Amino acid sequence: MHDKTLAELTRSLDAGDFSSRELTQHLLGRIDRLDGELNSFISVTHEQALAAADAADAARAAGKAGTLTGLPLALKDIFCTQDVKTTAGSRMLDSFIAPYDATVVEKLKAAGTVSLGKTNMDEFAMGSSNENSHYGPVKNPWDFTAVPGGSSGGSAAAVAAGLVPAAIGTDTGGSIRQPAAFCGITGLKPTYGRVSRYGMIAYASSLDQAGPMARSAEDCALLLNAMAGHDLRDSTCVQRGVPDYTEELGTALSGLKIGLPSEYFGDGLDPQVEAAVREAIKVFESLGASVREVSLPHTHYAIPAYYVIAPAEASSNLSRYDGVRFGHRCANPVDLIDLYKRSRAEGFGDEVKRRILIGTHTLSEGFFDAYYKKAQQVRRLIRQDFLDAFEEVDVLMGPASPTPAFDLGANKDPVQMYLQDIYTIAINLAGIPGMSVPAGFVGKRPVGLQILGSHFTESRLLNVAHQFQLATDWHRQRPALAEENA
Amino acid sequence: MQWETVIGLEVHVQLATRSKIFSGASTAFGAEPNTQACAVDLGLPGVLPVLNEAAVAMAVKFGLAIHAEIPEVSVFDRKNYFYPDLPKGYQTSQMYQPIVGAGVVEITLEDGTTKSIRVHHAHLEEDAGKSLHEDFHGMTGVDLNRAGTPLLEIVSEPDMRSAKEAAAYLKAIHSIVTYLGISDGNMAEGSMRCDVNVSVRPKGQEAFGTRAEIKNVNSFRFVERAIAFEVERQIELLEDGGKVVQETRLFDPERDETRSMRTKEEANDYRYFPCPDLLPVVLDKAYIDHLRDNLPELPAEKRARFENELGLSAYDASVLSATREMADYFDEVREVCGDAKQAANWVQGELAGALNRENLAIKDSPVSARQLGELVARVLDDTINGKAAKQVFQALWNGQGASADDIIEAQGLKQVTDTGAIEAMIDQVIADSPAQVAQYRDAEPDKRGKMIGYFVGQVMKASRGTANPQQVNELLKQKLDALC
Numbered sequence: 001m002h003d004k005t006l007a008e009l010t011r012s013l014d015a016g017d018f019s020s021r022e023l024t025q026h027l028l029g030r031i032d033r034l035d036g037e038l039n040s041f042i043s044v045t046h047e048q049a050l051a052a053a054d055a056a057d058a059a060r061a062a063g064k065a066g067t068l069t070g071l072p073l074a075l076k077d078i079f080c081t082q083d084v085k086t087t088a089g090s091r092m093l094d095s096f097i098a099p100y101d102a103t104v105v106e107k108l109k110a111a112g113t114v115s116l117g118k119t120n121m122d123e124f125a126m127g128s129s130n131e132n133s134h135y136g137p138v139k140n141p142w143d144f145t146a147v148p149g150g151s152s153g154g155s156a157a158a159v160a161a162g163l164v165p166a167a168i169g170t171d172t173g174g175s176i177r178q179p180a181a182f183c184g185i186t187g188l189k190p191t192y193g194r195v196s197r198y199g200m201i202a203y204a205s206s207l208d209q210a211g212p213m214a215r216s217a218e219d220c221a222l223l224l225n226a227m228a229g230h231d232l233r234d235s236t237c238v239q240r241g242v243p244d245y246t247e248e249l250g251t252a253l254s255g256l257k258i259g260l261p262s263e264y265f266g267d268g269l270d271p272q273v274e275a276a277v278r279e280a281i282k283v284f285e286s287l288g289a290s291v292r293e294v295s296l297p298h299t300h301y302a303i304p305a306y307y308v309i310a311p312a313e314a315s316s317n318l319s320r321y322d323g324v325r326f327g328h329r330c331a332n333p334v335d336l337i338d339l340y341k342r343s344r345a346e347g348f349g350d351e352v353k354r355r356i357l358i359g360t361h362t363l364s365e366g367f368f369d370a371y372y373k374k375a376q377q378v379r380r381l382i383r384q385d386f387l388d389a390f391e392e393v394d395v396l397m398g399p400a401s402p403t404p405a406f407d408l409g410a411n412k413d414p415v416q417m418y419l420q421d422i423y424t425i426a427i428n429l430a431g432i433p434g435m436s437v438p439a440g441f442v443g444k445r446p447v448g449l450q451i452l453g454s455h456f457t458e459s460r461l462l463n464v465a466h467q468f469q470l471a472t473d474w475h476r477q478r479p480a481l482a483e484e485n486a
Numbered sequence: 487m488q489w490e491t492v493i494g495l496e497v498h499v500q501l502a503t504r505s506k507i508f509s510g511a512s513t514a515f516g517a518e519p520n521t522q523a524c525a526v527d528l529g530l531p532g533v534l535p536v537l538n539e540a541a542v543a544m545a546v547k548f549g550l551a552i553h554a555e556i557p558e559v560s561v562f563d564r565k566n567y568f569y570p571d572l573p574k575g576y577q578t579s580q581m582y583q584p585i586v587g588a589g590v591v592e593i594t595l596e597d598g599t600t601k602s603i604r605v606h607h608a609h610l611e612e613d614a615g616k617s618l619h620e621d622f623h624g625m626t627g628v629d630l631n632r633a634g635t636p637l638l639e640i641v642s643e644p645d646m647r648s649a650k651e652a653a654a655y656l657k658a659i660h661s662i663v664t665y666l667g668i669s670d671g672n673m674a675e676g677s678m679r680c681d682v683n684v685s686v687r688p689k690g691q692e693a694f695g696t697r698a699e700i701k702n703v704n705s706f707r708f709v710e711r712a713i714a715f716e717v718e719r720q721i722e723l724l725e726d727g728g729k730v731v732q733e734t735r736l737f738d739p740e741r742d743e744t745r746s747m748r749t750k751e752e753a754n755d756y757r758y759f760p761c762p763d764l765l766p767v768v769l770d771k772a773y774i775d776h777l778r779d780n781l782p783e784l785p786a787e788k789r790a791r792f793e794n795e796l797g798l799s800a801y802d803a804s805v806l807s808a809t810r811e812m813a814d815y816f817d818e819v820r821e822v823c824g825d826a827k828q829a830a831n832w833v834q835g836e837l838a839g840a841l842n843r844e845n846l847a848i849k850d851s852p853v854s855a856r857q858l859g860e861l862v863a864r865v866l867d868d869t870i871n872g873k874a875a876k877q878v879f880q881a882l883w884n885g886q887g888a889s890a891d892d893i894i895e896a897q898g899l900k901q902v903t904d905t906g907a908i909e910a911m912i913d914q915v916i917a918d919s920p921a922q923v924a925q926y927r928d929a930e931p932d933k934r935g936k937m938i939g940y941f942v943g944q945v946m947k948a949s950r951g952t953a954n955p956q957q958v959n960e961l962l963k964q965k966l967d968a969l970c
Contacts (some may be wrong), residue, residue: 112934199532205762319575
């Protein structure tokens, strides 16, 4: 039951093989048994989940079930949920309960999904390994000595470990795609503005975007159908019709033009990761696609530009955590400044503090033009690189990460950690959609193939990934967890 | 040495939108603390701002009223600083691309002369909450009802040269925003506040002196007093060989002085940058044209019309156009009675006097413009005389009748113009006053004019004030002179 995709589970629920309650109970049992070591959840909401499952079963019995009714999933703990605490992986919000549901949460609830809980993450979505969580690191289900990636590491690990068939993540610089790659699942970062950010705790507002993480491209399409759409509460969410993202899933790939950015196959790319990616490209060729090399000449500016823009926005977005109205407040403050200083010093972890400091510095008088303004100019060039490339090809492909999942504790140097995101970060700067799809292994650790498209071409990306998954079974591989080996 | 004062004003006008600039919470004044602050106003995690279109329209109307350039694109920026009544840790404002560009405000001074004050720009921003220091025993309370209320900050060039000019400018802004209906202009409730930049320089010198900024002055009177104090302080300092420091000061109306709040060295670095949660505001020509076509008549146009078309004096025109309520009231009185001059006299005389005595605003006048217009019409058509008119006005004020005609009828104030009736009263008075008649007869002819007053008074009294005074005068003179 826990190995199935959402599409398969729907068929089983429709066929009456088991109920949503039985499915939910089974998965909650697995979480209880396995997640102690995996640490992929911050909150598990047994009672609410069972109540939602019962409601879904009742809806199904009444003939009112939609495509997602009764399907369990998990939410990255960055989405505000009424009645369940939302921590963003931070001590700062350890006791924060929002008085509202995020729009994404509202939409998924309306679609009849059953949330099993809130998943672990790097604090405020800042990190590439899930080691920056106040709630401890998450382990990679394929290899407990490896990281699951970040920042949506809990969501990726929970799906890979068979604790939940799908989870929702957020991606600011690769936070859906890189953990999806590290954990061997399928993840989609939609076009910026496709999914509402309302109720999603902000890290870097101009880059943050929510997306599905699941076991197949088809499942991602089903989830995106429920998540996407205009929201009056988010001015940056576009007013644009939402297609049925499953509609294009049957389209053959003959004639598809694939571009391989030469910058994504250069120094620093693990040869075994490269080999797996090139094998995957051959599959596409066998499906009738043509492949050519393209160039994204400003790629090497992406990380510096990102680490100016994202921390600048973050330094401002995180100012509201001041100990005055909600969140962590230090004990016995002597005055206002003391309240601010100690509440923030105690509430935030090191990486968050580092980025707040960077952002505060780059926005300072005298530095703004040299850093922030310049970075915005670079951002436009990077976006133009992609637009130019998409004049020539339909999609771009390359590795989602230069290496497979690295060892827990291996990347102590923050800059080394930042360089992990070299293939994912430019996509957020450009605002285009991107996916990571399982494409092989290096030893026990999965490799992700990244597929990129121009703005609002999610339907095409999902079909390209789906056709690959019809031709391969990398996405069907499951890790052998300790309990099951015993 | 002769000194010249240089003043620039930053006026914050609270816009009269029903909901806040970035949320749906109400902006009504005076509610229980924190009952009008929603999740967005509280800056809770994950919430996002959505711009209120009504605030944009109001800002653009102001821009059009001061003949300012309205840029096609304006952008919201974040002004970052920590303060307990600033929930997000930043204020959403417009630093680099404001919604209203350069414009001009005409001011009228007490001597009737006018002057143009340049406006550098005006931008939209959200208000902060309020810190409450009383009632909390060593702690501070925070009320976020005001947080997110839309403000239009109007920044002038340093074009004013006296406290009087600054006050006149503030009044002109007040008049424009209330005419436009974009603010209630209620200074006591904080709907208009200003920061005053003051410096002095030796007369004839071109370079500006070092300025001090006086924060949050909230009445016309305080603006004048704060500037007067500050100018004196700076001149004294300079004449004693000292230097003015660039700093922010606070005006204390209790002690009538300004005090230092913080110097430039202590000033915040606000780290402005474009707000990534809000899209740039793009205004097309059709939208701006629509707003322009629907602008009401503005104070300057109204003043010109009163003066040129209605023939009022510059002074009357200026007083009657000062507020929209006043102008609308006057316009209605004038239309009902048909005589601008008389309407102006009554509005500025009897009505203004009564309002002042009871400290009422014109919108709260117990006598409506229609009632007053009908009353003036009865004076103009000689139904009543001036004395009776004042009685009728008082009766209307006291609510003793629905219209002037009702009161005239009820109190029998209709003017007596029948010569026969007046003559009969005169004959009676003459018959009853032999001593006075004798005095009149014995007096030198050129002294008699003054003596006639007694007889007029007696006749008016006999008529209970209703006799036509002019007729009484003429007939009395004829009859008395006939006795001489």
